[in-house]
Amino acid sequence: MRTLRTAVIGCGDISPLHIDAIAQLPGAELVAVCDTDPGRRAQAAQDAGVPGTATLTETLERFSPDVVHLCTPHDQHADLAIEALAAGVEVLTEKPLASTLEDAGRIVDAAAAPGAPRIGVCFQNRYNTTVQEAHRVLTTGELGAPTGAAATVAWHRTPDYYRARPWRGTWAGSGGGLLINQAIHTLDLLQWLLGGVSAVAGCASTDVLGGTIEVEDTATATLTHPSGTHSVLLATNGAPTNLPVRIDIVCERGTLQIARELTVLPADGEPRVVVERAAPAGARSYWGASHTALISDFYAGHGSGEPFWISPAEALPALQALKAVYDSPRGFPDRPGAELDRDNPLRDV
Numbered sequence: 001m002r003t004l005r006t007a008v009i010g011c012g013d014i015s016p017l018h019i020d021a022i023a024q025l026p027g028a029e030l031v032a033v034c035d036t037d038p039g040r041r042a043q044a045a046q047d048a049g050v051p052g053t054a055t056l057t058e059t060l061e062r063f064s065p066d067v068v069h070l071c072t073p074h075d076q077h078a079d080l081a082i083e084a085l086a087a088g089v090e091v092l093t094e095k096p097l098a099s100t101l102e103d104a105g106r107i108v109d110a111a112a113a114p115g116a117p118r119i120g121v122c123f124q125n126r127y128n129t130t131v132q133e134a135h136r137v138l139t140t141g142e143l144g145a146p147t148g149a150a151a152t153v154a155w156h157r158t159p160d161y162y163r164a165r166p167w168r169g170t171w172a173g174s175g176g177g178l179l180i181n182q183a184i185h186t187l188d189l190l191q192w193l194l195g196g197v198s199a200v201a202g203c204a205s206t207d208v209l210g211g212t213i214e215v216e217d218t219a220t221a222t223l224t225h226p227s228g229t230h231s232v233l234l235a236t237n238g239a240p241t242n243l244p245v246r247i248d249i250v251c252e253r254g255t256l257q258i259a260r261e262l263t264v265l266p267a268d269g270e271p272r273v274v275v276e277r278a279a280p281a282g283a284r285s286y287w288g289a290s291h292t293a294l295i296s297d298f299y300a301g302h303g304s305g306e307p308f309w310i311s312p313a314e315a316l317p318a319l320q321a322l323k324a325v326y327d328s329p330r331g332f333p334d335r336p337g338a339e340l341d342r343d344n345p346l347r348d349v
């Protein structure tokens, strides 16, 4: 197979993880990095040793990539993804799928068009060794059917984290706060591990960073799964440090506990521990260790004619779930841009 030409669009905090993962792939070659910000563009181009471009359009015209990685703020994902797909280029976009459900729907439609290139969404935690094993146990029914789950995301974000990237604290730039930017991974895992989501209740508020951000920093969400079981998520960016994400899934014949490790606790047997893979150098602990695994798998499927399994449609339920929390009376129903999230089957009105 020929080497795939790749460009990374958006050269901020997460981009080095993508660039490093591409460098490890024998079948991929980074041909350009792109950023609208001249300083970040120049730095990234120097660090990666490839030319820098100012726009996706310029990148497509000058370098004809086969694949682009979208590492931009949330409000940019839809237009960039749709432009790349229309040019016949595969897309790997960072989460969330988009900042609004209207934009997310546009991506889902573009991805479903006949002959559309592949597009994947970076929910890398689905590749965690612990999560993969939990999914296997649940799918095989080893511990019986799940009867419910509880998860906590207790992380620490400072005012400087938001001041350094103002888009993160705004409804317009991010489409939300803690839920869309941090806890979305855990929402996605809950709905994936427990078989989807059919209803959502919750609340969201700005309890800690109110002077700095307009979006939420603290939230709860209760998901109802198609089986009728519930998962509860408690999440905050106001914890004093970044604690390990914890997910407990109770089944008929035992419990799965995911924290740093997975502990499988059969009701009538010995506990079994599954260790997580080590994070790559330079990665923040809370990003998890699985970007490289996801990126490698995305490239492995090139030319298969099959969609990438974490497709826009697959990434949509987590976004719908958190938007339903924002739309609840105890969320932010009157937030700027709320009308762009109205088309939501999980919205409780």
Ligand SMILES: NC(=O)c1ccc[n+]([C@@H]2O[C@H](COP(=O)([O-])OP(=O)(O)OC[C@H]3O[C@@H](n4cnc5c(N)ncnc54)[C@H](O)[C@@H]3O)[C@@H](O)[C@H]2O)c1
Residues within 6 Å of the ligand: 009, 010, 011, 012, 013, 014, 015, 034, 035, 036, 037, 040, 054, 055, 056, 070, 071, 072, 073, 074, 076, 094, 095, 096, 122, 123, 124, 165, 181, 286, 287
């Ligand atoms: N999967 C994860 O665990 C994880 C972790 C961190 C960030 N992310 C996601 O990665 C994305 C980027 O986050 P970040 O923290 O790196 O943001 P950032 O602000 O640090 O970087 C974004 C970069 O994109 C550039 N940019 C903005 N619009 C652009 C455009 N139209 N074309 C080209 N460049 C553009 C900005 O100038 C900036 O340099 C977000 O979607 C975020 O949610 C994912």
